[in-house]
Amino acid sequence: MDYKAIEKKWQQKWEKDKLYAFDKKNIDKKYYCLEMFSYPSAAKLHVGHWYNYGPSDTFARYKRMKGYEVFQPMGFDAFGLPAENYAIKTGVHPQDSTVENIERMEQTLKEMGATFDWSYEIKTCMPDYYKWTQWIFLQLYKNGLAYRKEAPVNWCPSCQTVLANEQVIQGECERCHNTVIQKDLTQWFFKITNYAEELLQCLDDLDWPEKTKAMQRNWIGKSIGGEILFKCENGEDEFKVFTTRADTVFGVSYVVLAPEHPLVKKLMTAEQEKAVLDYVEVTSKAKEIERLSLDREKTGVFTGAYCINPVNGKKVPIWISDYVLYSYGTGCVMGVPAHDERDFAFANKYGLPITRVVKGVNGVNDDLPYTEDGVIVNSVNYDGLTCEEARKKILSDLSISSSGGFKVNYRLRDWLVSRQRYWGAPIPIVYCDKCGTVPVPESDLPVKLPYNVEFKPDGKSPLAKSKEFMNCKCPTCGGKATRDPDTLDTFVCSSWYFLRYPDSKNSKQAWDKDLINKMLPVDKYIGGAEHACMHLLYARFFTKALRDMGYLNFDEPFKSLVHQGVILGPDGNRMSKSRGNVISPDDYVKEYGSDIFRMYLMFGFSYTEGGPWNDGGIKSVAKFLERVEKIVTTVIDYKNNKVETFGKDEKELNYARHYAIKNVDRDLNTFSFNTAIARLMEYVSALYKYNTLDDSVKNVTFLKECISDLLLLLAPFVPHFSEELWSVAGNKKSIFNEDFPIVDEKALIKDEIELAVQINSKVKARILVPSSASDEEIKTASLENETIAKIIGDTPVKKVIVIKGRLVNVII
C-alpha cells in the first residue's frame, strides 16, 4: 500500500466532509478530550509531540466510535521567551516568526492525521485571545486577587528578567542555567494563596496520577502549628514566630530573624551594627549561590537586642541568620537547640545554651537533638504532658493572653505574573499621578501589543521604551497617564485556554457561561508531567477564582489526567542535539507513513512510561500491517461461497474475535495501547489460521464479518490505513462513523476449558473439563488424572482447592 498517497487522500476527504466537526446539537454526549497545546517552535514536530498527540488521537477516535461527540481542539501557546530570544539573536520579529511557525506546525499536525477540529483553534498571541486574558486579569484585580507590591524577586541577569519561583531550578534559571540573584522590584501578583486550602483538599477526588497529586500537595506545603508573640526588650517592638513545636517553647534559647526582616535594622545595637549590616550585605549577594553548597554551615550574627519569652518571661537574644527564610511563615524562628537539628547546629557553633524540654517515652536512645515526640520536662506546669497535648495547651493558653495562637501555614506563595519582556500580553493597568493605579476599562480592551518596539533586553521592559504605547489618558480623570510596561507570564495565557476552546470565536465575552458549564470540565487531559506544579496548579486556581466570581459553575478544570512518558534516544538518554541521539519523526514518517509511526509509538512503549527508541520495533509494526492488508484483501476478494457452517473452527475464530474486542475496548480506556495492539496481533494470527482452511469448509460470510470487525478495531490506531481498506471492502461511509464492535460475552464461553492441576501448589498436570463442570466434578477429574493419581499414590489427600477457570490445587 502506498501509505503516503492514501494518507493525503483521506486527510483531504475528511477535511472536506468536516468529519471531525464538533456538533453542539449532541452536547449531551460530549467528550472533551484535550491535549496540552504546543509552543510554536521553529523546529518540526519532535517525537514528544507525536507521542502526546498520536496516541491521544487514537483515544479520541475510539471515544467517537463508542458514540461520544468528541471535542478535540488544538491551538498554540504562542507568547513566550523562545520567540523573543530568537528575535534578539536573529532580528526576526517574534510575531513574524511565531506566525510562520504556527503555519508550519498546523501543516504537520494535519499530516499526522489527528481528528482536531481546527475551527476552534486558539493562538494566545492574537488580540482576540489576549483581550480576554487581560479581561480575566481585570476580574482578578476587581476581586482583590491581583495586587502589586515591591518584593525581592528572582532575577536572571542573563535573560534580564524576573522569574517565578517555579522557574528557578536549584538556584539557576530554568532556561539559561545562569545563577539567579535577588532584586527588589514592584510586581503584580495573583493571590493563589487564597485558594491554598481548597487546592489541597480537592486533589483527593481527582482522577490524576498519584505522583502529580503528591507533587502539588508538596508544593502547597500545608503545615499546622501556631504563632507565638515575642515582645522586644525595648518595649516598642514585637514579632511573631511560626512553629510546629509550640510544645518546646520552654527550650527557646534564642530567636532568629531572616536577614531581610525589617526589624533587623531597627533592633540592632550600635555595637553590633557593623557586623549585622555586613552580614545582611553578604547574604543578599551570596544567597542563592550559597544555597547550592550541599553541606552549608550555618552562619549568623547577634543583633545585640533581646526579647522576652512569653511563657516564662526569660530574656532571649535575637540573632539573624540566612537559614531563616523571610518569605516563609513570619520570617522569624524560635531557636530550640535541644529539639531541632538546625537549631542544635547553630547553638553549638555560637555557644548558645541548650535546654532539654522533651524526653523520650522510654528514656533511652534519645541523644540531643531529640526531634521526636515524647514527654514534656522542664516546662513548669506543662511537665508530664505528651508533646501533642502540650502543643494544644500551650497555644490555647497563649491565645488567652493574646501572645499567640493556632496557625496554619502554606509553603505556596503568591504567583508573580509580571515579566519585563516584550512578547506577552500587556498588563491592562495604567498609572495616573492623580488617580493612582487604574484598571483599563473593559470596553478599551485589548490593550494591544505594539509591533514596532526595541525588544533587546537592557533590564528595562521593552514596552517602557515605546512612548506610543506608554503614554495614554487616564480612564478616570482624562489626564496624562502611563501604562504598565510589563507583560504577563505566559502561564497566565495557558491557565484558561481550555475555557476558551468551546467558544473560541465569541467576540462579546470570554465564553458563554451556559455553554462552558456543559462542555467542561475536560474529560481527559493529556500532557507531560513537567507541568505538575505550574500550569496544572494555575489552571485549577483560575477555575476556582472564576467560579467564585460567577463566571462558571464547576470546581475543577480537569477531571481526569494522563501523563505520557518520555521517549528517549536509542542510547537510553534524553534526546538532545549535543548527544546526537535525536530521532526525527519526519525521517520515519517519510519511510513508513504516519499510521505506522504512531502505531509503533503505541506498541513499543508503555504509554505512561516511555523508554528508549528502537528501530526494530517500527519494522515489526510495518510487518504487522502488511499481514493485515494481505488477509483483508484476500478475504474481500472471496466470492460468497455456500458454506454456512458454524462449527469448531468458526467458534474458535469467533472467540478470538470477541476476545480482541473485549480487551481492545478495555485497554483503550486505560491508555494501555501496547496490550491492545498485542490482542490485535493475536486476532490477526487467528484469522490467518482460519483462512488456511480448505475453501470448501470456510464460512466466507462469517469470515468477512470478522474482517470487518478487525478493521473497526484497527481504525483508531491506524486511521488512514483502516479507512482505505474499509473503502476497498466496498463501504461507502467513513469507518469513523461506524460503531465500535460490541463484545458478545457468549462467544467467550468455551465448551471445554483447560485447568492446571497442582499438587502442593506446584503444577503437575493439565486437564480438560467442560466449562459447565461443577467444583465436585472438577475435583474428581483432577484426582482421576493419571499423572496426579500416580503422584498421590497412597498419600492421604488433605484438601482440594478448586478455582474455577484457573486451577486446582491438591494438598497432600
Added chain:
RNA sequence: GCGGAUAUGGCGGAACUGGCAGACGCGCAGGACUUAGAAUCCUGUGGGAGACCGUGCAGGUUCGAUUCCUGUUAUCCGCACCA
C-alpha cells in the same frame, strides 16, 4: 533529609480482584521456499543434563505472592535550611 515512583528473559514490555510468571513483539537458533541472497512462511526460544530453580535483596501472611505486610538495596523524578 522529605515526598513519589520503578526494579520481571539477551532487549522493549505483559500478567484483570492473591490463582498456570514471561502475553505481544524484537533478537537469536533451526527448517521450508530459492541457483543464491533478500523477503516471506513454519518451529523453537527464562535458567538447569536433571529432580528442580527463577519477578532487586531478607523475612512474614497464605493451600497459593510479581501482586498483600515488615525491613532493606539500587535507580529515576520532584522538593529541599519551610521552623
